Amino acid sequence: MKQFSWTDDLRTGNPLIDGDHRKLVTLINALFKAMESAQANDALHKAMNDLIAGTKEHFGREEAEMERIRYVASLAHESEHAKLTRQIVELKAMLDSGGRINTPAVADFLSEWLRAHIVTADMKLAAALKQEARAA
Numbered sequence: 713m714k715q716f717s718w719t720d721d722l723r724t725g726n727p728l729i730d731g732d733h734r735k736l737v738t739l740i741n742a743l744f745k746a747m748e749s750a751q752a753n754d755a756l757h758k759a760m761n762d763l764i765a766g767t768k769e770h771f772g773r774e775e776a777e778m779e780r781i782r783y784v785a786s787l788a789h790e791s792e793h794a795k796l797t798r799q800i801v802e803l804k805a806m807l808d809s810g811g812r813i814n815t816p817a818v819a820d821f822l823s824e825w826l827r828a829h830i831v832t833a834d835m836k837l838a839a840a841l842k843q844e845a846r847a848a
C-alpha cells in the first residue's frame with residue numbers, strides 16, 4: 713500500500729505544528745502497514761489507538777495555541793478537528809466490532825484529510841502565530 717510521504721509543501725514553518733504533523737504521518741503510515749499485514753488485529757488495534765491518541769494530543773496543542781492568541785478562525789478550525797476525531801473514533805469502533813474495512817479507502821481518506829487540513833487550516837494558523845510572535 714502506498715505510504716503517506718511528507719513533502720515540503722506541508723511545512724507550516726511553526727516548529728511545534730510541523731513536529732506534530734511529522735509524528736502524525738509516522739502514525740498514519742504505521743496504521744497503513746498494520747492494515748496491510750494479514751494478521752490484522754493486535755497490531756491494527758495498537759496502530760489505531762496510537763493514531764487516535766496522537767491526533768487528539770496534537771489537536772489539543774493547536775487549540776491551546778489558538779486560544780492563546782485569540783485566533784479569529786478558531787471555531788471553524790476546531791470543528792474540522794472535531795469532525796476528524798469523530799471519524800477516526802467511528803473507524804476504530806468498526807474495527808473493534810469485527811467489521812471489515814475498506815483498507816485502501818481508509819488510507820486515502822486519512823492521507824487526503826491530513827494533507828488538505830495542513831495546507832489550508834494549519835497554514836493559516838501558523839501564519840497567525842508568526843504574526844502574533846512578531847507583534848509581541
Ligand SMILES: [Fe+2]
Nearest residue numbers: 774829833834
Ligand atoms: Fe489543525
